[in-house]
Amino acid sequence: MRWWGRNRKLTIFPKLIAAFLLVIAPLYVLGLVMNRLGETSVRNELSKSQQSRVEFYLNALVLEKEHIIKLLQESAMDKSLQHYTFLNGAMTLLERNDAVMRIESNLRIIKNSSVYIKSAGAHILTLDRTLSTERSITDEIAEEYAAIESAYRELPYTGELPIIAWQDRLFIGLGFPESGYWTRKPSFALTVELDPEMIRGMLGKFADYERSGAALINPRRHWNVYSASDDTVRQTLTRFIERQYEQGKREGIESVRIGSETYLVTYQYSPTLGSYLSSYIPYDQLFGKIEWYRSLFWLLSAVSTAIIILYSYLIFRSIHRPLHKLIRAFRKVEDGQYQPTPLPQTGDEFVYLFRHFNTMVGKLKVLIHEVYEQRIRAQSSELKQLQSQINPHFLYNSFFILYRLAQINDNDSIARFSRYLGEYFQYITRSAADEVPLEAEINHARTYAEIQNIRFSNRIQCDFAELPDDCARLPVPRLFLQPIIENAYKYGLEDKRTGGKIAVEIERRNEAILISVEDNGSRLTDETLHKLRLELADQGPDVEYTGLLNVHRRLRLRFGNRSGITVTRGGMGGMKVVLTLQVEEP
Template identity: 55%
Template sequence: MRIRSVKQWRLTIFPKLIIAFLLVIAPIYGIGLEMNQLGESSVRDELSKSLKSRVDFYLNSLEVENERLMSLLQQYVVDKDLQHLAFISNTMTIAEWSETVLRIQDKLQSIKSSSMYVKSVSAHILTLKRTLSSEQSITDKIDDDYQAVESVYKRRGPGIFYWNDRLFLAVAYPGSDLPNMQETFVLSIELNLETMRQSLQSFSDYERSGAMLINVERNWMLNGDGNGEVAPELKGFLNGRFNRNAMEGIQQIQAGGNQYLTAYKHSPTFGYYLIAYVPPEQMLGAIDKYRTLLWILSFISLAIIIAYSYWLYRLIRRPLYRMISGFRKVEAGLMEPMPLPKSNDEFLYLFQRFNMMMEKLKVLIHEVYEQKIRAQSSELKQLQSQINPHFLYNTYFILYRLAKMSDFDSVIRFSQHLGEYFQYITRNAAEDVPLEAEIRHSRTYVEIQNIRFAKSRIDVDFGELPEACKEMRVPRLILQPFIENAYKYGLESKRKNGRIVVAMEQRDEFLLMSVEDNGEWLTDEDLQKLEADLSFNSNEMEYTGMLNVHRRLRIRFGGDCGVSVERGEMGGMKVTLKLPLDTVGDNNQQQ
């Protein structure tokens, strides 16, 4: 019951009014939402590009500074003072040795002063086992910092080294990597990580934002005083990017329970990633508020639309409901006028025209119904009368031939069967007869034909009529014409072994009666012509014989019934009559 009420509500005008208003308003709000979305997307893209540009600029600055420092190292590694101190210091006087050391310290100090990213510059002279530094005078042993860069001899040119969370640039004296070459001296620069950390703080324009330098291979990290809680997750994210050979990009990730927009880029020189991260809501806060306000406006508008639609629905529902009730009464067959509404509006006009339509329908239905009944009755009688003279002509010719042959016994029997035949046709005016009587009449016709043809020449086999079908009411003379056609067109020229089989079969809700012969004169062209004539339905066509029966069955029982033809298993024609089984109950009620 509840499902039915919901279905009826869907068919009312109320949801249609809501849908109509929504179809008008929806495009406007759709455009507004799309504009907001485009604005958000545009701002997001611009901010992402800005963040990426800052990452590129900062990393490129570090790369340029690194290349400059590398160039200085390569320039000073061939300095004459360093070579003299490393190779011929034992031949130098104390004054020359002191002056050389001071000049070297001044050069190291100038390298340090050239960049804010340089913390200290050292020259590790292995031939003397001493270290000169920009921070202190010459030591009496190799400084411990040499451990960070001692592997520089295994490579040609300058290199970058991570040691104890410190970062060094170093280069060895040219040729030190050759076989059997004695290690001479190494120039190294320690980068100022604190200065780099302070420069990373420029990315922290928003709350919970920041930037980091992360080397995933050496497990080294430099945090720019940002959100340290997200560092492990950012490191894991960059490790995955490095494994997939993703050197740069922009991506939104989940870290520390929050969403972050990240821009990252890999430094081929230093081997670390620079990654900057910003919470999206910090950048798009105002746009999110606009979107929220737009949604609130949408819901308020929807509520107004529903309220206004309901008011219109109530305004027109009562007269519409009365009119629908009137139409339902018409569907049920009660064509009664409806009371006119009190309001003087369009509904008054509709009610007046409805009442006028009901009056005209009553008259038209009465006239059309009577005309149809009279037309069908007249057509049935006309079709039925067409077949009676046709058989009458044939019987007189047969009786004439028998009398001429002086076969008086056959004349007697023939006259008796002929009397029964015409008694069946003329004893009452009923249009329908029991099927059992129709079959008995057909047997009488066969007896008449047996007098005409010897039994040995044509054998007729009648099947059993199902008990439930004996009282079926059918039009007269629907079976005998097909038996007559079998005699006349199929077997008349057959001298012996002629056979006609009349079968009855119940199938689903229909009774199928077939008449089949073993005639040899049926051609495919004749069969196709008969099928075409049966399928052609025209009121102007003259119906005789087979077409007569087909027409009467379709008028009486509808388009599903009628006559069909095909070539039978015995080689001759097989005609099948299709009758509905429910005619038993219907006709018993009519009686």
């Protein structure tokens, strides 16, 4: 299938495709915009949903912490704990046992008040004793108190009780009496150990996508709790949250490359917890459907384009086949084959076109046949008329030459001249054919040159180049070269006393044969040359064709309008006549 015509113009097939695409394009663009708007809306809703979930769970953790601190503060004001701490020496054994039991009961209440509490303890510093839900009363302060105390001393006082990490354990502590930085030793301290497994379980419920998770990350104290144990995720996400904290970003949602996969990370900071709650979900898990729908949209676009091309092709075939058949019929007419074309079997409008085409071809065939026959008869008549103009002209010159030779009693020249003259008239009278081989025409021109050589007593030399072998048998009009040579003698060299030259060159150039006749005469003027060119160009019906014009007309009739005579000033100073015979490749 060719998309381009002979003149490099688009055929009807791409135009059909372009027309369909032009109609579909607005709908396609509208669909694309709606798809993008829907995709953006879904992305925004999913992002907001993740932010809302993070905010919800973070608020739940904040409420849990505030609840725990409130219980610690209420327990610190318990009379049993205060009496046991400050009045222990004045209490009876029964009162001390009763106070211990009440303190342990309060600690159990604190532990059972939240699923995130693993244990609760009271460190009586005035007595160097620790009471805990996990063990009975001890005779020394438990070791976790020392870790909590050192951490609280290092932390700036903000009015909040921070979560302290120690040996992969998390604690919240309250000293009594309260003081900022724990600059002085409290009388007793209440501590709560948080359960990381329960926090991890809560984070696991938060992450409900495959390969997703959540984390509670404290960038200042460098502790964290993750729902999953993937080291690559833990390290990458922790570094990311620490950068956000350093840059002052307290909440947001961003894409983070973790390992070989991209995750959508949602994070929010809580001053109460001093930590970030962050969720991470694989990008393809969250937006995989959107990407899939986008792929479907592009697939639909490709299928639609293919359908348009197929539909255009089917329409193109229904139009192109009979149209191409009609074009071939026209080209046959161009080549001279005036034959009717079979009607198409489609039964559509093309039948009407073909029927009228066949009618036109029939009429054209009749008209061309009539015109062609008339033209052939006219050309034949004109050729014979032009040819007959040459014979009397040369005959007059021949009698004058014989008369002059007889006057000087040059019998040898008369004999040679008579022989050449006999050959000359034998050539022009031996056959009625209008055309002869180029080789015969060249030999006849040589004979004519010999006759003229006798006439001008060898004052003028006429040289002929070798005739190319592939040109010897070419049919040419009879007596088309001799008038050109005669013109050179008569108008170029007749008055030249000595050194006259005529050069005849024959050259094959592609599809043309070029024959040049050049003389070294001095009589040619620019005005004469210009006038002669104008006469050669004026080939109207009223022009009288004699001499060069005669030959020019005959060559054009025989070989076409690209053939004929051109005249220039030659390299020897005289006129150069070039005869062009436009022929096909052998």
